[in-house]
Amino acid sequence: MATTIVLANRKGGSGKTTSTINIADGLARAGKRVLVVDADSQAHATISCGVLPYNLSSSLYELLLMLADGQQPGDKLLSTIIKDKKLFHLLPAKPDLAALEVEVAHKENSQTLLKDLLLEVENNYDYILIDVPPALGLLSVNGLVAARWLIIPIELTFLSMDGLAQMTGILYKINAGLNPELRLLGILPVKCDLRTNLARSVIAEIRQNFGDNNILSAVRSDIKLAEAPSFGKTIFEYASSCRGAQDYKHIIDIILTRSGGE
Ligand SMILES: Nc1ncnc2c1ncn2[C@@H]1O[C@H](COP(=O)(O)OP(=O)(O)OP(=O)(O)O)[C@@H](O)[C@H]1O
Numbered sequence: 001m002a003t004t005i006v007l008a009n010r011k012g013g014s015g016k017t018t019s020t021i022n023i024a025d026g027l028a029r030a031g032k033r034v035l036v037v038d039a040d041s042q043a044h045a046t047i048s049c050g051v052l053p054y055n056l057s058s059s060l061y062e063l064l065l066m067l068a069d070g071q072q073p074g075d076k077l078l079s080t081i082i083k084d085k086k087l088f089h090l091l092p093a094k095p096d097l098a099a100l101e102v103e104v105a106h107k108e109n110s111q112t113l114l115k116d117l118l119l120e121v122e123n124n125y126d127y128i129l130i131d132v133p134p135a136l137g138l139l140s141v142n143g144l145v146a147a148r149w150l151i152i153p154i155e156l157t158f159l160s161m162d163g164l165a166q167m168t169g170i171l172y173k174i175n176a177g178l179n180p181e182l183r184l185l186g187i188l189p190v191k192c193d194l195r196t197n198l199a200r201s202v203i204a205e206i207r208q209n210f211g212d213n214n215i216l217s218a219v220r221s222d223i224k225l226a227e228a229p230s231f232g233k234t235i236f237e238y239a240s241s242c243r244g245a246q247d248y249k250h251i252i253d254i255i256l257t258r259s260g261g262e
């Protein structure tokens with residue numbers, strides 16, 4: 001059964017998609033069977049894999065809509081998953097996904113659609129990584145309900161601390177209701193320049209509030225991480241020895257240990 005990890009932070013541009021794609025590729029390079037679920041209508045994870053969302057005949061949107069209507073996607077799920085672009089598999093998104101929220105909000109199962117969908121493929125993978133949008137709408141809730149582990153990527157700025165406090169509040173709420181199993185795998189500082197006083201003081205504050213165990217090692221700021229998606233490449237395909245790749249390798253080792261993958 002797959003270990004399911006959601007990367008979430010209600011703050012936009014906090015490194016969710018970059019971390020999802022690169023951790024997925026690193027896990028696949030460690031020999032794991034990995035599925036990335038793009039649950040964001042921006043389709044950035046899909047585009048980062050070199051897939052054009054507009055050309056897709058089927059995506060996460062159609063599958064979730066079928067489930068909301070009481071139909072089982074079955075083979076359609078298997079044929080929607082893209083298997084030949086990367087070492088990991090991708091369940092892609094299209095901009096249509098933005099409409100889902102309105103279309104299924106009144107359904108009883110609206111918050112468990114993704115969980116129900118992934119039940120069908122969880123035996124095919126060792127890890128399933130879910131990339132959710134910044135807003136805490138229905139798609140993010142679906143991601144949090146479907147996952148066993150939560151990674152919160154954050155930039156080390158003063159305002160990020162506010163977002164982090166809100167995310168932990170959300171984790172408690174999800175634990176109390178929809179998903180008692182969800183646990184924090186770690187807070188993941190990204191785009192870090194640890195030479196600055198601000199970054200160091202935010203790290204110190206996170207350690208003080210959340211404990212050393214709840215902070216994953218940092219990903220330094222590296223322009224190569226921002227360039228790679230424009231070529232549809234992960235950092236390990238684009239520049240495997242750059243500091244961004246080294247930092248993600250270290251994080252992947254921690255994930256393999258903490259999530260019981262090894
Ligand atoms: N370590 C890094 N160094 C430099 N640039 C980075 C790094 N991590 C991410 N970026 C860049 O920062 C921007 C935001 O990152 P990303 O898209 O991963 O955030 P996000 O949380 O998924 O955003 P959204 O909330 O819109 O989904 C992107 O342009 C990305 O390439």
Ligand SMILES: [Mg+2]
Nearest residue numbers: 016017040044
């Ligand atoms: Mg994103």
